Amino acid sequence: MAGTPGFTRRATLAAGASLLAAPALAQAPWPNGPIRFIGIFPPGGGTDILSRLWCQKMAELTGEQFVVENRSGSAGNIGTEAIARAAPDGRSIGLASVAPLAIGPTLYRKLPFDVTRDFTFLGGLWKLPNMLVVNNDVPARTVPELIGLVQANPGKFSYASSGSGTTVHLSGAKFAAMAGLEMIHVPYRGGAPAHVDLLGGRVHMIFDNIPQALQSAREGKVRALAVTGAQRSPQAPEIPAMAEYLPGFEITSWAGVMAPAGLPLPMVERIAALTRQALDSPDLTARYQENGATVWPASPEEFATFRAAEERAFAPIIRAAGAQVD
Template sequence: MTIARRTFLASAAGLAALPAWAQDWTPPRPIRFVVPFAAGGATDVVARVLADRMGEKLGQPVVVENRAGSGGNIGVENVVRAPADGTVILMGTTGTLTINQHLYNNMGFDPVRDLAPISMAFATDHVLIVGPNVPARTAQEFIAWLRENPGKASFGSAGSGSSTHMVAELFRSAAKVEVTHVPYRGSAPALNDTVAGNVQFMLDQLPSAIGQIQGGRVRALATTGPRRTAQLPEVPTMKEIGLPDAEATSWGAVMAPQGTPAAAIARMNAVLREALADPAIQARLVAAGADAVSSTPGELSQKMVQEAATWGRVVRDARITVN
């Protein structure tokens, strides 16, 4: 299954179209930028890059705050319940915005109903990584090893229902292997345990895994995007190793509590689109393994609806449940 990547790059005309009534909006106090996962993961990396630029343009500090747990639901609910005055925003993800609603019966909030879209922020591939104790050197050898040892290998994720869980489930299904899921409170601790050998593999987002790959502490065997990534040009795609149904990309988007003033939404959208069109910002994200992606609030709203339907089918077909 392929999760299509759609890129909405800002144009000069779009930036100039900021309504006059929104041009003068400034946050009344510093902005809390909630990341619903532990520090060090892909979502956190991108949020910190954008927070610096947003603070410069909006005239107030933008402070990243990590609130991990429950597959990201704890952080999202913190934003949903926050004052809708433009001083609290969320770095939402594929999982928190379009997957969790199909996994948790009592979330207490609805991402579509209770959050206001601001802009897309990034898209990233996942990468199949194995720890140093795994004997396989190629993806094909790894799959053969898993099949020879059914139920003995485990994989880490950022939490039940996170993108790192769901993409790994796609891999499990496509490769027809029996493995055990071990959820963590964020990608960083899951990655640490992969390095330590406490779990055998992970399908992490590229931005959070690239440092450990380049440092030789884990081995990259395949990436999940439609083409090879520039950061790991020697690593084949899932399609190239014979698993086209394991192809997927993840994305992140900036959201606010529903009811946030339109002027605040418009101003922050303009700041984000300008930042994401900046070659320097794009280079920083590429270096971290992510592609800069921006959108209008309306485009983001449409994407959320489309992907919620797509991942809902995946959850039902694979009978995925949270632990």
């Protein structure tokens, strides 16, 4: 996409160097009042849980209130647009997610924002694989059994997602493509409502973010069959990786924090430093691990570079799935 990145290489290098200058950061003008954190998915889902944990830690570090405002819909595009349109004064920041930032530019022929122009990337927060879970009425107890069941009943099994173009959707699309399956995709406005319908038996399966899927599986509400990382998750080592059955299968969800383009450099430096401090805290690391996530303390420049690489990696998956929409 055309445009100048909201956070230049020169600025990111300056921000990285500033992390070593703690006395100077102590005087940076952020935060100086309540902060609005725009969550781009509905309350109760995995990303919402992890976002709120970070906001809680940031509130502890700064002594200021962090208020989560969920602006869900369109696979995160509605909330992401809200971040882009906010004033670049540091009072409104939000979730930077793989769905709108790395998948959206290929999935949608037109977006209400420019990924390379409209944002200031502030740093990474977490990475986590998805987990394939089926409702308890599905008789399959392993991935090979599920593949055989769906192959024998083409077009009769459905998989839910948190929205078209999310990693939850593309995990299901890639599974269907690699295993040669005909399934029905049922998109929702977020992971939480999709999970509700899974529990109610209205859809058969979902490749959900680990926090919610793992909790429901351990409570016996659903059956976990695989994770989408390259290896098994340390949080659930008993669950196989999909790559054990379909070599080369790997899709990982990730998120960071961002602000509108034009955020003053002292605020960028301050937020980046505080974010790294929050992610370095043992209690937040433990809470993330409990929810299946791994802390990802990427710098602003590292985050911007990684996002661009992910966009290139997801493009062929989206095109192969025929998932592009207007």
